[in-house]
Amino acid sequence: MSASPITKKTICNRDCPDACSIVATIENDRVTRIAGDPDHPITQGFLCHRTSHFLSTQYSPERLTSPLIRKGRDFEPITWDQALDIAADRLVSIKKQYGPAAIFHYRSGGTLGILGALTDHFFGLFGPVTTKTGDICSGAGDYAQMTDFGEEDSHDIFDLYHSKNILLWGKNVFTSSPHTIPVLKEAKSRGASLVLIDPVFHKTASICDRFIQPKPGGDFALAMAVARLLFERGHIDPNAHSYCDHLADFQSLAVSKTVAQHCAEADVSPSEAEDLADRLGPGKPTAILVGWGMGRRYNGASIVRALDALSAVSGNIGILGGGASFYFKRRGAYDTSFKDAAIPPRTIREPLFAADIFNARDPEIKAMWITAGNPVVMLPDSDAVARAVETREFSVVADLFLTDTARRASLVLPVTTLLEADDLLGAYGHHYLGVATPVVAPPPGVRSDLQIMQGLAERVGLGPALAGSARDWKRRIIEPRLAPHGITLETLEQGAVKNPLSQPVLFADRTFKTPSGKVNLLTQAPPGEPSSSPDYPLYWTSISTERSQSSQWAKPQEGPLVVTVHPSAANGVADGALARVESPSASLTVRLKHDPKQRRDIALAPKGGHYDAGRAANALITARLTDFGEGAAIYDDRVRIVPV
Numbered sequence: 257m258s259a260s261p262i263t264k265k266t267i268c269n270r271d272c273p274d275a276c277s278i279v280a281t282i283e284n285d286r287v288t289r290i291a292g293d294p295d296h297p298i299t300q301g302f303l304c305h306r307t308s309h310f311l312s313t314q315y316s317p318e319r320l321t322s323p324l325i326r327k328g329r330d331f332e333p334i335t336w337d338q339a340l341d342i343a344a345d346r347l348v349s350i351k352k353q354y355g356p357a358a359i360f361h362y363r364s365g366g367t368l369g370i371l372g373a374l375t376d377h378f379f380g381l382f383g384p385v386t387t388k389t390g391d392i393c394s395g396a397g398d399y400a401q402m403t404d405f406g407e408e409d410s411h412d413i414f415d416l417y418h419s420k421n422i423l424l425w426g427k428n429v430f431t432s433s434p435h436t437i438p439v440l441k442e443a444k445s446r447g448a449s450l451v452l453i454d455p456v457f458h459k460t461a462s463i464c465d466r467f468i469q470p471k472p473g474g475d476f477a478l479a480m481a482v483a484r485l486l487f488e489r490g491h492i493d494p495n496a497h498s499y500c501d502h503l504a505d506f507q508s509l510a511v512s513k514t515v516a517q518h519c520a521e522a523d524v525s526p527s528e529a530e531d532l533a534d535r536l537g538p539g540k541p542t543a544i545l546v547g548w549g550m551g552r553r554y555n556g557a558s559i560v561r562a563l564d565a566l567s568a569v570s571g572n573i574g575i576l577g578g579g580a581s582f583y584f585k586r587r588g589a590y591d592t593s594f595k596d597a598a599i600p601p602r603t604i605r606e607p608l609f610a611a612d613i614f615n616a617r618d619p620e621i622k623a624m625w626i627t628a629g630n631p632v633v634m635l636p637d638s639d640a641v642a643r644a645v646e647t648r649e650f651s652v653v654a655d656l657f658l659t660d661t662a663r664r665a666s667l668v669l670p671v672t673t674l675l676e677a678d679d680l681l682g683a684y685g686h687h688y689l690g691v692a693t694p695v696v697a698p699p700p701g702v703r704s705d706l707q708i709m710q711g712l713a714e715r716v717g718l719g720p721a722l723a724g725s726a727r728d729w730k731r732r733i734i735e736p737r738l739a740p741h742g743i744t745l746e747t748l749e750q751g752a753v754k755n756p757l758s759q760p761v762l763f764a765d766r767t768f769k770t771p772s773g774k775v776n777l778l779t780q781a782p783p784g785e786p787s788s789s790p791d792y793p794l795y796w797t798s799i800s801t802e803r804s805q806s807s808q809w810a811k812p813q814e815g816p817l818v819v820t821v822h823p824s825a826a827n828g829v830a831d832g833a834l835a836r837v838e839s840p841s842a843s844l845t846v847r848l849k850h851d852p853k854q855r856r857d858i859a860l861a862p863k864g865g866h867y868d869a870g871r872a873a874n875a876l877i878t879a880r881l882t883d884f885g886e887g888a889a890i891y892d893d894r895v896r897i898v899p900v
């Protein structure tokens with residue numbers, strides 16, 4: 257007899273600003289439907305494309321349900337006891353022979369669950385081992401905001417209802433944070449005007465009143481044009497000197513070129529810069545929503561610093577409806593300081609993953625533990641990353657699938673999905689906190705990351721340090737900061753709660769967490785872009801698509817990667833025809849799509865195409881750092897289209 261359907265709620269743990277509340281329908285222990293929670297203030301009853309299709313991933317026949325050990329070129333299933341015994345033996349012996357620095361622990365964004373901190377904790381206690389530094393995703397932007405404001409957080413998302421202008425500066429909300437759209441639409445209906453500034457034409461332009469399409473990375477020059485206009489037209493906040501350091505030097509930087517020169521560099525018209533200056537000045541309050549993509553450029557940190565400066569000098573910082581919002585402090589309410597005592601003996605810079613691994617000496621990196629990441633696909637210079645994984649003495653990958661990275665490991669451990677997760681979540685696109693509660697049990701043979709680390713800890717004498725159920729750990733992490741505000745695990749289990757430590761308006765008192773207490777305005781232009789050959793005229797721009805979460809596709813992908821260019825950049829290749837995309841050192845076969853709305857200097861591809869299938873954008877991307885912050889300049893490689 258079949259049981260009647262029940263519903264259960266959980267919070268999505270994907271690497272996404274939205275952290276949605278999901279309502280799952282369960283029949284006979286199987287999830288038959290997932291939908292957005294109508295009671296969650298941000299989710300508002302709908303899910304994104306990729307997560308609405310998640311049940312095919314949840315119940316995919318490809319999902320791993322047993323640990324796998326490498327045997328030559330193949331894998332064989334083994335039991336969990338065998339797998340954990342092998343892992344413990346190898347890690348202990350490598351540590352003994354070479355020291356803990358010979359082990360590299362790499363954790364990425366497969367789940368943003370806060371309990372991931374326990375994996376870090378294990379490796380801190382076991383070693384400390386080598387860990388990653390820098391950040392492929394937001395290193396440059398994080399650096400910029402911390403340098404300028406000493407703090408990285410945002411206004412309450414609903415403060416946008418106070419804005420007269422909202423600048424979506426390098427932000428594709430339709431793809432990357434669809435739950436911002438209802439807020440933007442409501443702000444618009446209350447009178448706000450929306451502007452998109454993005455070299456790529458995309459759907460977000462459709463909800464904006466104006467679309468400015470600068471040269472890739474031209475935002476710094478555009479911001480300087482706007483700054484110069486603000487100074488010339490008297491739109492600098494009269495009190496700016498009282499809360500900004502280096503105002504005169506910033507002004508010198510802005511006036512070092514004419515508005516026309518800055519605009520030519522940015523490839524925009526002076527009237528576009530004037531429009532932005534009017535919005536930031538007399539058009540106040542103006543919120544700048546700083547996107548994540550711009551930071552992934554040579555001059556990425558300087559661009560974000562320039563936007564911070566525009567907001568500050570125009571007096572939009574610290575006011576209702578203003579702010580330069582880049583990131584919401586998603587971990588701020590939670591206390592994971594238990595892991596902070598461990599100081600890694602050395603670090604591998606994430607954007608330079610392969611080179612730093614190959615160059616590591618005394619000791620070399622002998623073992624690697626990869627959790628919640630698919631670096632072969634998602635880090636630049638895929639070929640080198642693949643070799644770096646393949647050539648270790650011992651490498652472990654904890655994942656749901658035999659990914660391009662897992663396929664190169666010695667040992668693969670199957671983990672739980674977002675519907676099976678038992679965890680705590682914050683969000684980097686709003687201030688609501690929530691708990692992930694399993695809506696179904698994982699299939700037999702699958703374990704959570706916590707269970708894996710606990711199994712390993714028991715085998716190496718660290719059992720007591722990691723002991724406790726997921727709920728015990730949630731309680732321990734919630735209590736220190738939230739209990740004083742009357743929020744417990746039980747409160748969060750009732751439904752999402754706004755982080756009581758967050759501010760409705762950030763820096764409302766115009767004091768900043770910098771050493772001087774003032775905004776640290778930038779005073780220098782970034783180093784120029786390295787020269788590139790005219791033979792490779794197109795910026796290789798591989799960005800988020802609604803159809804995947806990084807390398808996790810809603811549906812299996814077949815055929816060549818689809819690359820979009822302006823018709824005049826197609827080098828004679830017809831719309832829909834096959835072509836080669838070539839960089840100076842590598843190439844991919846792709847299917848070309850024409851789009852007259854794109855710039856003539858861009859070749860657009862989705863990020864996350866699989867490597868062994870010949871679809872990985874990162875196979876054409878050079879590993880290099882951004883100007884500051886150890887981010888990755890992954891959108892600045894040049895390619896050309898060649899007929900096949």
Ligand SMILES: Nc1nc2c(c(=O)[nH]1)N[C@H]1C(S)=C(S)[C@@H](COP(=O)(O)OP(=O)(O)OC[C@H]3O[C@@H](n4cnc5c(=O)[nH]c(N)nc54)[C@H](O)[C@@H]3O)O[C@H]1N2
Pocket residue numbers: 271272273304306365393425426427428429431432433453454455456458471472473474475547548549550553799800801802803804805806891
């Ligand atoms: N569907 C889906 N959603 C996702 C993800 C996904 O893979 N798929 N990824 C998640 C992740 S990992 C993150 S970090 C977040 C944010 O993910 P991101 O993809 O970083 O999000 P956005 O900031 O919305 O989009 C980047 C935007 O920056 C623009 N851009 C690139 N270079 C420049 C430039 O030089 N100047 C300007 N002005 N704009 C530029 C791109 O054209 C693009 O529109 O979203 C998450 N959401």
Ligand SMILES: Nc1nc2c(c(=O)[nH]1)N[C@H]1C(S)=C(S)[C@@H](COP(=O)(O)OP(=O)(O)OC[C@H]3O[C@@H](n4cnc5c(=O)[nH]c(N)nc54)[C@H](O)[C@@H]3O)O[C@H]1N2
Pocket residue numbers: 271364365366367392393394627628629630631633634635636654655656657659671672673674705798799800805806807808863864873874877890
């Ligand atoms: N060319 C190019 N490269 C990029 C980007 C780009 O725009 N262009 N974007 C960059 C950005 S913003 C980011 S954040 C990174 C993302 O890089 P990654 O974080 O490496 O991205 P994913 O492909 O999502 O890999 C996450 C893996 O975790 C697995 N996973 C899911 N849930 C769990 C779990 O609970 N536990 C464990 N152990 N594993 C789990 C998934 O199956 C998946 O294989 O990529 C960066 N790389």
Ligand SMILES: [Mo]
Pocket residue numbers: 271393394
């Ligand atoms: Mo990211």
